[in-house]
Amino acid sequence: MKASQIFSDFLKKNHLYPIFGNPGTTEIPMLSSVEDYVLTLHDSISVAMADAYAQFSGRPSVVNLHSLPGISNSMAFITSAARNHSPVIITAGQQDRRHLYYDPLLSGDQLGMVSNYVKYAYEVRRPEEIPLAMKRAYNIAMTPPFGPTFVSFPMDIMDETADPIETNVAGHSLAALTEDEVREIMERVNSAKRVALIFGSEIDAYGAMEDARNFAHSLNVPVYVEPWAQASSYYKDDLYVQDLPPAFSAMNRILEPYDLILFIGSDVFVYPYTGEDPQFMDRSIFISTQSGHYVGETYFSDPSSFLRAAVKYARKKEWIKPNRFPEKLVYEDIIAKVHRHLKGYTAVDEAVTASGSVRKYFADGPKTYFTSRGGPLGWGDAAAVSVAMLKKKTIGIIGDGAFMYTPQSLWTAHKYGIAAKFIVLRNNGYNILRSYSRTYGYGVEDREFLKFNFNIEKIAEGFGSEVRNYEAESDLEWINEGDAPKVLVLDVDNQIPDLF
Template sequence: MKRKTAAETDQQARRPTVREAVHQWMRDVGIDTVFGNPGSTELPMFRDFPEDFRYVLGLQESVVVGMADGYAQTTRNAALVNLHSAAGVGHAMGNIFTAFKNQTPLVVTAGQQARSILPFDPFLFAAQATDLPKPYVKWACEPARAEDVPLALARAYHLAMQPPCGPVFVSIPADDWDKPSAWVPPRTVTRSIAPDPVAIRAVAKALDKAKRPAIVAGTGVDRDGAVNLLVTLAEQHRAAVYTAPMSARCGFPENHDLFGGFLPAMRERIVATLAEYDLVLVLGAPAFSYHVEGEGPHVPEGTALWQIVDDPHTAAWTPGGNSVVASLDLAIAALIDGTKTVKRRAPPRRQRASPEEAGQPMSVAYVLQTLHGVRGDQDVVVEEAPGSRGVMQQNLPMNGADSFYTMASGGLGYGMPAAVGVALGRQRKRLKGRTIALMGDGSSMYSIQALYAASQLGLPITFVILNNRRYAALQDFAPVFGYAKGEKPAGTDLPHLDFVSLANGQGVPASRVERPEQLRKSLETALAAKGPYLVELVVS
């Protein structure tokens, strides 16, 4: 039996302050990085800040949460976020909502005014602090006593890490940090959901009997580290694999022969795409996410639907078929072991995009085909260019596990700070490759302050701005809501933005490309830079 050191014995004998107990708890759960934008009620938390911890500054609270989201997804551990009370949490809500939809584990803390003056509605206090971030946190708490803060944070962490993962919130009064408390005993809480054996046998039996199976892969496949397992399962059954609508991660290598393409977020088109299959197995995604209303069945008539997802709420609202609640890595591994290798004719290969000709202004397809030709195999893409997403899906294939991140919420302002968090997380894990932030011009303006953090941290990020001088997604979507062809909704043009100046002003070198003959060399320069680099591409 290992004997305790004198320091360990002394630590257990005395009562620590709340601050000391929280710092030790952070070490125990592997959290040494705090993402924040400090305010007055948060200052006591950071007095005597440990030298083995790192504080990552964001210049706006939504940027802070976006960085933490990317970092948590990459490291697969909850990230700790510190926000200012009330207004600071309000600023952050856009990306708290996105973290909730992304199922990203975050422990979000916010300061609160000192307990002694709370009865007097003091300046910068949060009335009903725990209600503000709801319903987009799994749990919210303002501990009743100062000494309860460390245990509240420990509970919050375990809840954040439990499937379905997500953000949690703890409000902490400013005068709590120096109060006596107690050490939080290290403990382990199981985070995986094993599939029910009877249910998984039923799925396996359905797969074996199917003549033409299709698999729909969602965000949960990559989140649970199951992409390579899914490749094995698909090859075992010669099943076509589609990406679920609005998927925020890459669940299957998009250059694989069995990759069928991307399902649109429209009921009728999903049914038409899946009409040739007699079994559809949805993994790690809703069945299905829609963007516009539709009519008719959710799957083709006569097609069996099975779903495996780690969120019981998603399983409950699925409108048909059968659902199994389980972690995707465990469930797919069980299906591999429980099914046969079936001799079926392979589904037809997805048609690849034809080479795009150069033009001026450059097309997005031409730009993305060129980017695909120069990027490295280990580079990852963080995307927030919704107006160009369909073109990206045709011309910039993702490699599979941990190769792609976007927002599941549809809320803008995530991509730029998330790219900073992803790059920081990959640096923490000593992973090679560069992070590519593929951004629309409109999207980038929601969180342009992320460039400052990238510069200060010296991270290997290439920011690629697709500047089409408009909110393309809105203009392209307008006919669905009755606009005449060519009619522009009000407020959707974006002339005169200068991203080179915006980047240089925050310490990031940048260049602007308007002509196709400049494109390849400019992208190579941007991808070879030691630290962050921004390239603005003027596209049609």
């Protein structure tokens, strides 16, 4: 069997279609038998699409990059996939090994380039081992903590024939504590007077939203959500207090009254430096599969396994009034209006200035909210398109600066008939940076390099989307209609927000 067919058969057998990618000459041999390929107009877009696709589906997705140049183009979103703990299998072609000595065009140290940001990196040496390499990439990607893996395919190997080494994928993503460990943790929870729960994005990743609610109500204690959660973490019921701000000074004030803080599937993500270290770690227990920045006591377990085992030991406590921190929400009235018209939609959020408002209204249940913790802009455009492949009711809520990084994502939506919808908040500036500058006294908030003006309407039309400017609430009904990709441009004020 030809190596390219071995590769294709593995993808089909293990339900790994579609592949997201942007191919080049080095990939043509490995793609000659591939059946389902979603083309993007830039390598990086394919990685962001695969990242969000994997998060929503809960299974590995596959990316195909164009050797060293394509990997280089995609490094920002490869690091995002790593930070997002997304099980993405990244593949790339490699130059023909018979002339690598001469450093031909498109060749290079692909494994070295990605190795710091993937859990496994391997270059195939023989055609018959392709299923083994892909199986290992699959299993490692799905071993907690989830994360991207990488397999390189030299061109000459993909033209060879061999009898494949048959293998089956049987990944197991759960990681449970012993019953004694669970009982010991719950004895401490039950004996503590003032307990707070902090739920995080792993709750959604492991389908544990109902488990989280049942556990919280069995204890009757305040519930917070981790700072800058990348996915939904808890239903917004009467126990929910607020999302923790991504700054230790604020977290310290909120968590000061509690003598035990239980972080479940969550981390202590921070953004601005506030001159304080965390003062709650000696009273904290972290239960997670991720290797977060935990200084307190830690246990390696997925949240679903822990919550289902722990709930039977939970004893209800007398309700205490929780500490709250004033939330600095931007464009809240606008996002609330959007949510009223688009209930039931999953929001892909890259409206950085307004992210707090988007989380407040949309992150209220399983698979209702996604963003990226990686940092590079442009993730949201691509992610909204791939999530819309799995759930028709998907809305990308994107800032105008972020939107301009990967607007080519709209072309992919148009080409494949994906009903991705977008609301672009246009404030003509990097307002989170302007806010940071004003708050911390850098004095560049009114400089021209933090301002811009784009004709988003023509750009979106050029990539095949239907476009409107927001004039009335009926425009929110318009974006809800039909299966074509649509963009609604909503002009908002350009006043510097108070974010820090």
